[in-house]
Amino acid sequence: MPSPRSADHPAAQPPERDTVDALITQARRLRGGLDAVRESSATVDVTADPQLRWQRALCDLAVHHLDDLDGHLDQLREGLPADGADEGAYAAPPAPEEHRRGSLLSRVGSAEWNLLTDEASWSDELFTMFGREPAEGPLTLDELPSLVFSDDQEGLATMVTDCLVDGRPIDGEFRIVRPDASVRTVHMAGEPVLDADGGTACMWAVLRDVSELRRSQRAVCETRDSLQRQRHAARTEHRLAVELQEAVLPPWRGPLRFPQGGPVSLDLAGHYLPAATSALIGGDWYDALQLPDSTTLLSVGDLTGHGATATSGMAMVLGALRGMAVAGHRPGPLMGFLNQLLDTAAQPALGSAVCCRFDPATRLLEWAQAGHPAPLLFRGGTGRALDPPDGVLLGATSSADYGQRTEQLEPGDLLVLHTDGLLPRRVHGTDAAHEGTEQLLALAPRFTAARSAQDCIRIAIEEFGGAEREDDACVLVARVST
Template identity: 70%
Template sequence: MPSHLSADRPAAPPPGRGPVDALISQTRRLKGEVDAVRRDTPADTADPRERWRRALYDLALHQLDDLDGHLAQLRDDPLPVPGPAPAPHDALLSRVGSAEWDLLTDEVRWSGELYRILGRDPATAPLTLDELPSLVFEEDRPGLTAMVTDCLVDARPIDGEFRVVRPDGGVRTVHMMGEPVLGADGSTASMWAVLRDVSELRSCRRAVSETRDSLHRQRHAAARTEHRLAVELQEAVLPTWHGPLRLPQAGPGTLDLAATHLPPSAHARIGGDWYDALE
């Protein structure tokens, strides 16, 4: 079976362990610093702003975890073969799987990580491209079909997400990236793909979005309350409007007019222009 490295470009040599180990050390140091700041942010609070800050820290830590795991894969170069479920400390590495579909021989190869992402028994045969949509949410099937068709017919890269339902009923969000492998005659001989379980990442992003929306709603509610209080204060202080003042023809001896502008302050956020007239 042709490997995805046999496409019309040479394979890049793998990076040395030294530079990758240095990147892993930097990532883990940054992860520790972010986690230290995160621990100072309350987890259970009624303040929407604090909840939003906490969700952002959680998202950043999750992304750093992913980066740490991907760099470890790059350093260790594990073979993508089916195998038993990973040990707890290997759970992160199981979130990325690979697959290849040979269009000439109808052979399909899945890595062990992909079996675990989809919750399938490694002893069973991997699904063909025609069978793969059976795992996907009905709403997401047209998008997956379009990506695969564009890849096989027009040799376009695959880059998209869809939701799958595991046999145990669990739902996972999978990000799929892949390319066609061209044969000697220029036609598509096979298709390879890397599939990543991004369920936790999407969950963190939803938490950030929800807490941000909650913060915006609170700010809008506070602004409406402040405006209502300003209107009520204005109505309480200013006299009722009775129309223009009609002075006697002889007029008063003198008429004192006064006006001042009071800007909002840090303590009293209500300001305005004030006028008065006295004989």
């Protein structure tokens, strides 16, 4: 229904048909591209990822906006005068059925309320929007609030009063309750039509069903808020994991000397290498502890998982390892106890570890391992991996037996313990632990020339510190000196 205009409103010039057709083509091309983006992610499960849910909601919102734009342009083109025999040359191809189903053409209607005769005139689309049969007739301005949501009636009354009394344009939304009890959100835009004396003769408006658009906007807001909550929780968990890790890992730097003295001592240094993604704080540890019998405990290990859960599990395992070592347990039985601890924990986990006990009086090293890379021994400018005893991953089975081996160390020997996350992003089909061991062994000449354990750590950091690792890693260096 054409909107009446007062004499002081000049008639707008109709747009060129070619321009409208070009805009329609562009809008539908954008819609097709957006559909391709949506289809490419249709098989992705977004329920567990707030960021994916937010992205999907934004796509849905964009679809509604483009559908509305397509409908507006369709109406604009259909309202243009035909060009006679040349009309077919300007006709754009019809929109695909799935684009037009529920399009703007069925969601926009118009109305005019005559204040002098108290008559109302509605377009057919408006009857459909309000769920009202045309035979029932249009609602007057006094009757319209009967279908409006109770909380929105006051706002509608204010808009109508401002229009009729002050001559202000109408631009606002309200919710209606249709006869089938469904609630729809309607946007109304209109203005008063003045008579020759400048008084308000009638009011006309275009009403648009924006329910789906508002639903999509709410979905975007909700998923955005969910994403922000998840990020805040992740930052909090990361901070807790870092604080717990810093509290548990050894605070010492440089050489560790025996307070009781002795014929030999160990020059010790360790370093934690974070993953490429700082959020992936894992359960890796390195540790050195002087025991009551003057022996030294050396250990490295890694629990599966990331975040506060993995770090708290690491703290539990490391605390148990220290306690049992102080109580006098040897490395082999100690690994068995750790395995039982993980197997019966409230939150079962898997882990790997190496545990060594070094006697400074005899320079004898006792050690055991649980599914972990063996210690590397560097002597005389070359390096080799120690022959590992039997031992499966911690927490893998409740009945595992862990063997134990001994190695006689000499003055100047260098022992390197490490976890398996040293390498950069893993290539399919490669053994990351083996490759990391080989790269460490290749550093033998540089380790031999190093003056201290801390210098060896600097060499390892130069070799592995710049890599974008998938996981975090630890390196512990122990040098036997006189």
